[in-house]
Amino acid sequence: MKYALFDFDLALMLPASTPRASCRLPRKGGFFASLDAPPDLRQGEFEYEPFAFDVGCLGTMFSTFFQHLTPIAPMLAPLMDGMVTWDVRARFTAEQALQFFEQHVSGLDENMLYAIP
Numbered sequence: 001m002k003y004a005l006f007d008f009d010l011a012l013m014l015p016a017s018t019p020r021a022s023c024r025l026p027r028k029g030g031f032f033a034s035l036d037a038p039p040d041l042r043q044g045e046f047e048y049e050p051f052a053f054d055v056g057c058l059g060t061m062f063s064t065f066f067q068h069l070t071p072i073a074p075m076l077a078p079l080m081d082g083m084v085t086w087d088v089r090a091r092f093t094a095e096q097a098l099q100f101f102e103q104h105v106s107g108l109d110e111n112m113l114y115a116i117p
Helices: 050-069 076-084 094-105 110-114
Strands: none
Protein backbone atom coordinates (compact mmCIF):
# COMPACT_ATOMS: atom_id res chain seq x y z
CA MET A 1 0.00 0.00 0.00
CA LYS A 2 1.26 3.48 -0.84
CA TYR A 3 0.43 6.67 0.98
CA ALA A 4 0.46 10.30 -0.08
CA LEU A 5 0.53 13.25 2.26
CA PHE A 6 -0.78 16.56 1.06
CA ASP A 7 -1.39 19.74 2.97
CA PHE A 8 -2.30 22.20 0.20
CA ASP A 9 0.70 24.26 1.38
CA LEU A 10 -1.18 25.09 4.59
CA ALA A 11 0.70 22.97 7.15
CA LEU A 12 1.97 24.54 10.33
CA MET A 13 5.09 23.51 12.19
CA LEU A 14 4.41 23.61 15.91
CA PRO A 15 6.81 22.59 18.67
CA ALA A 16 6.42 18.96 19.78
CA SER A 17 5.55 20.26 23.23
CA THR A 18 2.42 22.04 21.92
CA PRO A 19 -0.55 20.77 23.94
CA ARG A 20 -3.17 19.61 21.46
CA ALA A 21 -6.12 20.05 23.81
CA SER A 22 -5.46 23.72 24.53
CA CYS A 23 -3.72 24.94 21.37
CA ARG A 24 -5.39 27.97 19.79
CA LEU A 25 -4.35 30.03 16.79
CA PRO A 26 -5.63 33.41 15.58
CA ARG A 27 -8.54 33.16 13.18
CA LYS A 28 -6.85 35.63 10.86
CA GLY A 29 -4.12 33.12 10.01
CA GLY A 30 -6.55 30.28 9.40
CA PHE A 31 -7.66 28.97 6.05
CA PHE A 32 -11.39 29.31 5.53
CA ALA A 33 -11.82 30.10 1.85
CA SER A 34 -12.79 26.54 0.99
CA LEU A 35 -16.44 25.60 1.07
CA ASP A 36 -15.32 22.15 2.21
CA ALA A 37 -13.80 23.52 5.40
CA PRO A 38 -15.70 23.09 8.67
CA PRO A 39 -17.44 26.19 10.03
CA ASP A 40 -14.87 26.77 12.80
CA LEU A 41 -13.51 29.97 11.26
CA ARG A 42 -16.89 31.33 10.20
CA GLN A 43 -18.54 31.46 13.63
CA GLY A 44 -17.22 34.85 14.71
CA GLU A 45 -14.58 33.58 17.11
CA PHE A 46 -11.17 35.19 17.27
CA GLU A 47 -9.22 31.94 17.72
CA TYR A 48 -9.56 28.39 16.49
CA GLU A 49 -8.22 24.98 17.45
CA PRO A 50 -6.03 23.80 14.54
CA PHE A 51 -6.13 20.10 15.42
CA ALA A 52 -9.95 20.07 15.60
CA PHE A 53 -10.04 22.05 12.36
CA ASP A 54 -7.91 19.37 10.65
CA VAL A 55 -10.29 16.62 11.83
CA GLY A 56 -13.22 18.72 10.58
CA CYS A 57 -11.58 19.13 7.16
CA LEU A 58 -10.96 15.39 6.88
CA GLY A 59 -14.51 14.63 8.02
CA THR A 60 -15.88 16.99 5.40
CA MET A 61 -13.79 15.28 2.74
CA PHE A 62 -14.95 11.85 3.95
CA SER A 63 -18.57 13.05 3.80
CA THR A 64 -18.10 14.31 0.25
CA PHE A 65 -16.60 11.07 -1.04
CA PHE A 66 -18.12 8.36 1.18
CA GLN A 67 -21.53 9.52 2.41
CA HIS A 68 -23.22 7.51 -0.33
CA LEU A 69 -21.83 4.34 1.30
CA THR A 70 -23.69 4.78 4.60
CA PRO A 71 -26.57 2.49 3.58
CA ILE A 72 -24.15 -0.44 3.28
CA ALA A 73 -21.70 0.73 6.00
CA PRO A 74 -23.89 2.51 8.58
CA MET A 75 -20.96 3.07 10.96
CA LEU A 76 -19.68 5.74 8.57
CA ALA A 77 -22.54 8.10 9.49
CA PRO A 78 -21.63 8.51 13.20
CA LEU A 79 -17.93 8.59 12.29
CA MET A 80 -18.41 11.48 9.87
CA ASP A 81 -20.88 13.21 12.21
CA GLY A 82 -18.34 13.03 15.02
CA MET A 83 -15.69 14.54 12.78
CA VAL A 84 -17.72 17.48 11.46
CA THR A 85 -19.95 18.51 14.36
CA TRP A 86 -20.27 22.27 14.80
CA ASP A 87 -19.54 21.85 18.52
CA VAL A 88 -15.75 21.80 18.34
CA ARG A 89 -15.47 20.62 21.96
CA ALA A 90 -17.55 17.55 21.09
CA ARG A 91 -15.74 16.81 17.83
CA PHE A 92 -13.66 13.65 17.62
CA THR A 93 -9.93 14.09 17.99
CA ALA A 94 -7.86 12.31 15.33
CA GLU A 95 -7.16 9.54 17.84
CA GLN A 96 -10.85 9.18 18.74
CA ALA A 97 -11.89 9.02 15.08
CA LEU A 98 -9.30 6.34 14.36
CA GLN A 99 -10.31 4.36 17.46
CA PHE A 100 -14.00 4.59 16.49
CA PHE A 101 -13.20 3.43 12.96
CA GLU A 102 -10.99 0.54 14.08
CA GLN A 103 -13.57 -0.67 16.63
CA HIS A 104 -16.31 -0.76 14.03
CA VAL A 105 -14.24 -2.18 11.18
CA SER A 106 -12.95 -5.03 13.33
CA GLY A 107 -16.51 -6.38 13.55
CA LEU A 108 -17.11 -6.38 9.79
CA ASP A 109 -16.98 -9.55 7.78
CA GLU A 110 -14.22 -9.80 5.18
CA ASN A 111 -16.68 -9.94 2.26
CA MET A 112 -18.14 -6.61 3.43
CA LEU A 113 -14.69 -5.02 3.56
CA TYR A 114 -13.85 -6.00 -0.01
CA ALA A 115 -17.31 -5.43 -1.51
CA ILE A 116 -17.45 -2.93 -4.35
CA PRO A 117 -20.58 -0.77 -4.09
